[in-house]
Amino acid sequence: MSLNKIKRFVFSDFRRQFNFLKLALSYFLKNTKSFGYPAKFMIEPANTCNLNCAACPVGNGEIKKTKGKLTFGDFKKIINEAGPYLYQLTLWNWGEPFLNPEIDRMVKYAVRQGIFVITSTNGHFLEGDWPKKIVLSGLDEIIIALDGLSQETLEKYRRGADFEKVVSGIKRLVEEKRKKASLKPVIQLQFIVMKHNQSELGKLKSFGKEIGVNKIVVKSFGANLDINRFKDFEPDKKYSRYKNRMSVKSFCRQLWFSLNINYDGTAVPCCYDPHEKHILGNVFQEGVKKVWQGEKMLEFRRKLINREKIDICRQCAYNSKISRKI
Ligand code: SF4
Numbered sequence: 579m580s581l582n583k584i585k586r587f588v589f590s591d592f593r594r595q596f597n598f599l600k601l602a603l604s605y606f607l608k609n610t611k612s613f614g615y616p617a618k619f620m621i622e623p624a625n626t627c628n629l630n631c632a633a634c635p636v637g638n639g640e641i642k643k644t645k646g647k648l649t650f651g652d653f654k655k656i657i658n659e660a661g662p663y664l665y666q667l668t669l670w671n672w673g674e675p676f677l678n679p680e681i682d683r684m685v686k687y688a689v690r691q692g693i694f695v696i697t698s699t700n701g702h703f704l705e706g707d708w709p710k711k712i713v714l715s716g717l718d719e720i721i722i723a724l725d726g727l728s729q730e731t732l733e734k735y736r737r738g739a740d741f742e743k744v745v746s747g748i749k750r751l752v753e754e755k756r757k758k759a760s761l762k763p764v765i766q767l768q769f770i771v772m773k774h775n776q777s778e779l780g781k782l783k784s785f786g787k788e789i790g791v792n793k794i795v796v797k798s799f800g801a802n803l804d805i806n807r808f809k810d811f812e813p814d815k816k817y818s819r820y821k822n823r824m825s826v827k828s829f830c831r832q833l834w835f836s837l838n839i840n841y842d843g844t845a846v847p848c849c850y851d852p853h854e855k856h857i858l859g860n861v862f863q864e865g866v867k868k869v870w871q872g873e874k875m876l877e878f879r880r881k882l883i884n885r886e887k888i889d890i891c892r893q894c895a896y897n898s899k900i901s902r903k904i
Pocket residue numbers: 627628629630631634635636637638672673674700736
């Protein structure tokens with residue numbers, strides 16, 4: 579557990595702490611029926627995107643599900659039921675969160691309940707009122723995906739991306755924080771290492787400093803389920819999650835602490851299930867508790883004790899250490 583997470587636990591209210599201890603107990607006992615509510619949600623604001631990233635099933639059109647957006651009313655229902663137990667709300671999944679015009683209302687609503695809120699964007703919407711709305715929402719952290727230090731490198735994978743637009747958007751957000759004397763949101767620049775951009779790693783730190791981000795996270799390239807189709811993007815061995823899988827543990831704790839909810843309420847185990855192969859229920863129809871304790875969830879937890887047997891879990895980087903902060 580990171581220092582930040584420990585601090586959040588120590589300074590949170592008793593109900594959250596007690597719930598977290600119940601989850602931890604369920605996890606350590608490997609009890610498939612969890613004793614508490616989820617401590618973390620990943621909620622999808624929209625399943626559509628303005629870019630066409632090569633290996634992303636949204637960007638390359640492989641997700642066949644109807645396009646849609648989460649409504650503020652449905653969002654409130656989830657938070658009203660489970661918010662008092664939540665530590666973290668991760669506000670993205672498959673799609674660009676800022677295509678949902680109500681995202682800042684959602685952030686504000688969750689932040690007011692003491693939940694740590696983080697979102698992730700391709701950075702093309704940091705213009706107009708957005709920088710101001712983002713800072714005023716109280717968002718804790720924003721990840722901005724920029725895996726290229728020039729137009730040419732960026733658009734090789736992120737097809738349709740506009741380098742200048744992202745960089746000027748980041749600068750606008752930095753400036754808005756300065757104007758409001760706000761430390762939030764922490765701006766994280768995320769750089770996914772691929773074959774065509776690995777040579778830029780050396781310049782990344784000074785680039786980040788120049789544009790004013792708070793931190794830079796370098797991640798290994800992941801090709802949802804099948805790396806063989808996207809071999810051209812795989813970086814050299816030292817950055818490849820597929821060639822460095824020694825630290826992957828068999829047991830995954832994700833399902834004892836966290837729940838993924840898509841824009842229409844469909845609950846799936848985690849973000850590695852873009853095609854909804856393992857639907858656990860629908861929180862709009864059944865409520866969070868019923869899904870969290872439901873038979874489908876229990877069955878998935880049972881299977882997860884040996885994750886190599888589950889299709890979506892085999893190439894998952896969860897618990898592998900090919901991700902580093904610089
Ligand atoms: S920006 Fe994100 S959601 Fe959009 S296509 Fe790229 S990876 Fe997918």
